[in-house]
Amino acid sequence: MRQRSYKQAAKVEGGLIAVLLALTAFGAGFLAYWFVDRRFIRQDVPQAFRYSMEELTAIEPFLLIYRQIRPPIETGLQTAVALDVDSEGAVWAAGDQKILRFAADGRKDTEISLSSKPTAVKAADGVLYVALTDRIEIYSSSGQRVSAWAPVRTALLTSIAVGPEDVFAADALNKVIHRFDKQGNSRGLLGAKDSQRGIEGFVVPSPYFDVLIGRDGLLRATNPGRQRVEAYTFDGHLEWHWGIPSVKLEGFSGCCNPIALAQLPDGTFVTGEKGLVRVKVYDDQGRLLGVVAGPQQLGWKGPIRVCETPEECGSRGLDVAADGQGRIYVLEQVRNTILIFEKNE
Numbered sequence: 001m002r003q004r005s006y007k008q009a010a011k012v013e014g015g016l017i018a019v020l021l022a023l024t025a026f027g028a029g030f031l032a033y034w035f036v037d038r039r040f041i042r043q044d045v046p047q048a049f050r051y052s053m054e055e056l057t058a059i060e061p062f063l064l065i066y067r068q069i070r071p072p073i074e075t076g077l078q079t080a081v082a083l084d085v086d087s088e089g090a091v092w093a094a095g096d097q098k099i100l101r102f103a104a105d106g107r108k109d110t111e112i113s114l115s116s117k118p119t120a121v122k123a124a125d126g127v128l129y130v131a132l133t134d135r136i137e138i139y140s141s142s143g144q145r146v147s148a149w150a151p152v153r154t155a156l157l158t159s160i161a162v163g164p165e166d167v168f169a170a171d172a173l174n175k176v177i178h179r180f181d182k183q184g185n186s187r188g189l190l191g192a193k194d195s196q197r198g199i200e201g202f203v204v205p206s207p208y209f210d211v212l213i214g215r216d217g218l219l220r221a222t223n224p225g226r227q228r229v230e231a232y233t234f235d236g237h238l239e240w241h242w243g244i245p246s247v248k249l250e251g252f253s254g255c256c257n258p259i260a261l262a263q264l265p266d267g268t269f270v271t272g273e274k275g276l277v278r279v280k281v282y283d284d285q286g287r288l289l290g291v292v293a294g295p296q297q298l299g300w301k302g303p304i305r306v307c308e309t310p311e312e313c314g315s316r317g318l319d320v321a322a323d324g325q326g327r328i329y330v331l332e333q334v335r336n337t338i339l340i341f342e343k344n345e
Contacts, residue, residue: 065290124162149184208259242286274317
């Protein structure tokens, strides 16, 4: 019996020693984390691996080739989502549950009430094409609804482009572009992943997906998750793309940029970015020509960061448009204002 007690005592003693060793190891690891790793994170990260917002948002004066030409247009909207400029120079803004028209001098002269929240607007053919999440409605300039197309099953339409015979709608939920005829009948999809046609597919991490018909007759679409702009024929053939992922001015930063696209009369393209918040101008081959505005020029009040995930960049962004005179319009979605820029002489 005594020998058995000795064995039991030895087992207990061994167990206590094991527990003490485990606690010692845990304590050593905790101290190493607290005094070494935390100090390393706070102080010793090499500068090359840090993002300096001042450096990333700084724009050399010679690169700023546009200037703001008038006070911002205060839309009065709580949540502005999109804008467009018609052939007469009037500015249309979509948001809340309405569409607003602003004359060239900035006065609001028309308000169109909608049945639900708009997600995109396009002025073309003398009417307004308005996306309401999963469907498109057409309104006269005076606000009368002309037609309503059947809903697209489970969609989030974020941009509309109108051609002579076709209407295209970017769908951020399904990551494709819908092609319709002028009566709203489906004519197919563009941009779906297709290895045989060399199409990698759109990556759309957040509800920003823009499309337009270029002056060369090709459809342009942002591919924000791949940080580029793509050019398609109307039947869905990918012609080329341009854009590089980079925090430098010539590239598109973060997880998902550019978020907005417009084209100027001379064929150059205007892009809008969220995160670092930049509006820039590129030629049709993707070469940076200059900067329209950065956070300072936009009077940006939202967060500025390099967004590596959509969750980090959940703040509101911007939309861009251009008129026939080469002026650039920026819808700033934090304060819901429209800023107008003109090229420097």
